[in-house]
Amino acid sequence: MYVGDRDDRSIHVLSLDGKPRRVITSQPGGWRIPKSLCCVGDRLYLTEEHEGHEYDDVEDDEEDDDEEEAAAIHLTGRRVFVLTPEGTTLQAYKTPGPEELVFEWRGMCHFDGKLVLCNSWEQNELIALQGL
Numbered sequence: 001m002y003v004g005d006r007d008d009r010s011i012h013v014l015s016l017d018g019k020p021r022r023v024i025t026s027q028p029g030g031w032r033i034p035k036s037l038c039c040v041g042d043r044l045y046l047t048e049e050h051e052g053h054e055y056d057d058v059e060d061d062e063e064d065d066d067e068e069e070a071a072a073i074h075l076t077g078r079r080v081f082v083l084t085p086e087g088t089t090l091q092a093y094k095t096p097g098p099e100e101l102v103f104e105w106r107g108m109c110h111f112d113g114k115l116v117l118c119n120s121w122e123q124n125e126l127i128a129l130q131g132l
Helices: 052-057 064-075
Strands: 002-005 010-014 020-025 034-040 043-048 079-083 089-094 105-111 114-119 126-129
Touching: 002 034, 010 034, 034 105, 043 105
Parallel strands: none
Antiparallel strands: 002 010, 010 020, 034 043, 043 079, 079 089, 105 114, 114 126
């Protein structure tokens, strides 16, 4: 069982009887705050919580690593990550949507071979990613 932890910015892996197995954390530039998780076969799909407000706090003279982190923060809420069960990121998809809108995937499920995502209440859209 996979459980996202907002405060710790991690995913806790538990046995079906609730015993802790391990904790998955992201690498720099990767996913930040887990929002929704969906396990399909041997892949874990993850959306993240939007936190774009932090993007404005980055100074122009900070190092490249900080600029990469700022770019990752700016994309939060707009990405779907494909992970192995162990937590290795295989791919990250930037989902469609206007850059100027606060965008956040509220939930997802696997249906008919597709990963179905529902976005924030402001846009009321569904998107289906095929080929799972």
